[in-house]
Amino acid sequence: MRRRLATLGAALLAAAASVLFFVPPAYAATGLHVSGRDIVEANGQKFVMRGINHMHTWYAGQTRTFADVKALGANTLRVVLSGGRWTANTAADVANVVALCKANRLICVLEDHDTTGYGEDAAAYSLDQAADYWISLKSVLAGQEDYVVINIGNEPIGNTNPGQWTAATVAAVQKMRAAGFEHLLMVDAPNWGQDWQYVMRDNAQAVLDADTRHNTVLSIHMYAVFNTAASITSYLDTFEDKGWPLVIGEFGWRFDASQVDHETLLAEAEARDLGYLGWSWTGNTDPVLDMATNFDPAQLTTWGQRIFNGANGIKATAKEATIYGGAGTPSTPPSNPTTPPAGNACTATYATTGQWTGGFQGEVRVTAGAAPINGWTVGWTYADGQTVAQAWNATVTSAGPAVTARNVSYNGRLAAGASATFGFLGSWTGANTAPALTCTAS
Secondary structure, eight states: OOOOOSOOSSOOOOOOSOOOOOOOOOOOSOSSEEETTEEEOTTSOBOOOEEEEEOTTTOTTOTTHHHHHHHTTOSEEEEEEOSSSSSOOOHHHHHHHHHHHHHTTOEEEEEEGGGTTTTTSTTOOOHHHHHHHHHHTHHHHTTOTTTEEEEOOSSOOOSSSGGGHHHHHHHHHHHHHHTTOOSEEEEEOTTTTTOTTOHHHHHHHHHHHHOTTOOEEEEEEESGGGOSHHHHHHHHHHHHHHTOOEEEEEEOOOSSTTSOOHHHHHHHHHHHTOEEEESOSSOOSSGGGOSEETTEEEEEOHHHHHHHHSTTSHHHHOOOOGGGTOSSSOOOOOSSOOOOOSSSOEEEEEEEEEEETTEEEEEEEEEEOSSOBSOEEEEEEOSSOOEEEEEESSEEEEETTEEEEEOOTTTSOBOTTOEEEEEEEEEOBSBOOOOOEEEEEO
16 A cells, blocks of 8 residues: 655755756547646546545445545546556456446546555566556456546655656556557656655656657655645646646645645645545555545545545535536526525525536535524425435435435534535436525524
8 A cells, every 4th residue: 555754864855957848749539638737638628636546456345435435526536456466456347447437427547556666665566567457458448538547557666766767657658558548647756656856857758758649647646745835836836837747646634744734735736727636535554544434425534524525625626527517517506595594594505516417416505694503404395306316514315305404513503694515416307497495593
């Protein structure tokens, strides 16, 4: 599993190299691809990853994770696979992973974890072996370029001879292209993904130039190396200045002072339109990095609440890929906007935030009146046969067309005029008109 650096023997150095600009030629294939610094879909719509990591290779039976993460607002899931260092994920299993991503309208970043710490960890596979694993899966990945990103190898070089990263990564990218892969490729940095010796920062142009499809995105993992705002902004500035495509493929949170400054990371990622994928849903040997307890989305940890529901977090910033009908689709205006009521009361507004054939995503905003409230209950009755399948930030129950939503432990108390929101996924046929809502405060 991912290894965090406990100490560093060298100080982080400021970027001093002359600035080079990466200007990719026209892209000839379809699917997700790089355009300048951005990832875009086949139709040219920018796609910014907002999601998390899921350790599928060790928890292959936890397939509900795909729906749970989507219900919490993610648009991307990075899925951990193995070609043999651990129990190998077969072509049939990987095909099912892709199908689960598509069924839940997630972009699927598939990564081979076998390479973690190569050169320092004797059990690690080389990037060349990782490329062979992907080639063995080509029959189930070809044609999925709209939905799948291939992360060739996780944290592919440790701290021993990180300089080998450049040649090994160039060779792996070229091997993938020679095998006929058209997918967007993602390549991780050395130094267990954290690039504290700046090998990727200083040599990425060689990797980008080696890709005959000009369709590679660089990935940095941010943990203890990036424990100050300055270290984060300096690193991101360098990639932005050079015009290189970058995502933050893994990161944790600041559970103590030595850890990554996740507040700066999230704010900078949002300001720069950089994708991010937090580590990780659940199952860590270091449980402080779990976002959910026992794979239960109703038991989000401090980290889980922060990344999904906090400022610059997933719920606030994620846009669904247009291949699923999201992103550029305008939200439906609230059905019954009102001003806050007087006294110990509340109002609620209903909006459809995304819609596709047979399904939709909705959001309800609850607003307290002129006095604080300690809890709220929202009710409505569908007229067109809609049903609610999953919900987040509220406990939702249904009895036929009647739906009742009650606050959860952390969002019931509202100051006068303050609001809380909850979301849900539903199904519809024929029509999807917005219902009238009632709101009762306690």
